[in-house]
Amino acid sequence: MLTIDEAKAYYAAAESAHDFDHVLRVLALAERIARAENADAEIVRAAVLLHDITRAEEDAGRGGDHAATAATRARALLLARGVAPEQADAVAHAIAAHRFRGTTAPQTLEAKILFDADKLDSIGAIGVARAYAISGVLNQRLWSETAPDAVATRDQHNSNHTAAAEFVVKLSKVRERIFTATARQIAEERHAFMVEYFARLEREVRGEM
Numbered sequence: 001m002l003t004i005d006e007a008k009a010y011y012a013a014a015e016s017a018h019d020f021d022h023v024l025r026v027l028a029l030a031e032r033i034a035r036a037e038n039a040d041a042e043i044v045r046a047a048v049l050l051h052d053i054t055r056a057e058e059d060a061g062r063g064g065d066h067a068a069t070a071a072t073r074a075r076a077l078l079l080a081r082g083v084a085p086e087q088a089d090a091v092a093h094a095i096a097a098h099r100f101r102g103t104t105a106p107q108t109l110e111a112k113i114l115f116d117a118d119k120l121d122s123i124g125a126i127g128v129a130r131a132y133a134i135s136g137v138l139n140q141r142l143w144s145e146t147a148p149d150a151v152a153t154r155d156q157h158n159s160n161h162t163a164a165a166e167f168v169v170k171l172s173k174v175r176e177r178i179f180t181a182t183a184r185q186i187a188e189e190r191h192a193f194m195v196e197y198f199a200r201l202e203r204e205v206r207g208e209m
């Protein structure tokens with residue numbers, strides 16, 4: 001439906017946690033999951049390539065929910081390229097339903113695969129890297145005791161919000177939301193790595209290792 005290079009052009013304004021490298025990581029996972037789950041590889045591929053095309057606009061305060069706006073735009077651009085309406089609709093549904101906090105639930109296998117692959121990119125070693133990239137932009141502390149009542153926040157330096165707190169309040173819960181069996185297995189491995197990573201980080205900070 002469209003090539004990697006054609007898709008890349010839509011991500012020129014993206015920040016490092018949601019740039020075209022993110023799209024390529026999600027694509028590698030989604031294609032692997034699609035093969036294992038016997039999904040429509042073409043729908044999955046187009047949905048992955050276009051799923052965050054309006055993310056930079058939302059981050060800049062324009063256009064509202066990027067899942068909804070990207071779905072509308074993807075559908076229009078696929079139709080303009082001569083893609084069949086049923087295929088364009090299937091891609092648009094997957095994109096509309098890809099958000100962790102979204103209101104549209106994934107109804108098709110292809111939509112579940114985009115959701116799963118996108119969430120897998122927020123956990124494991126890459127999830128830790130992304131959490132620190134965001135934490136650095138916000139000038140948060142590298143480590144602090146995580147309060148038992150910690151909540152997701154964008155608090156900056158001198159507050160106690162850290163990437164480790166982000167793990168407790170958010171990243172540790174991602175695996176519970178995964179739909180497909182193939183992705184769930186990957187999520188369990190990535191989750192276990194993060195548990196080990198943050199436990200070790202705490203011991204290093206305390207001078208125990």
Ligand SMILES: [Fe+2]
Pocket residue numbers: 051052055066067098099
């Ligand atoms: Fe997104």
Ligand SMILES: [Fe+2]
Pocket residue numbers: 018022026051052118
């Ligand atoms: Fe994404």
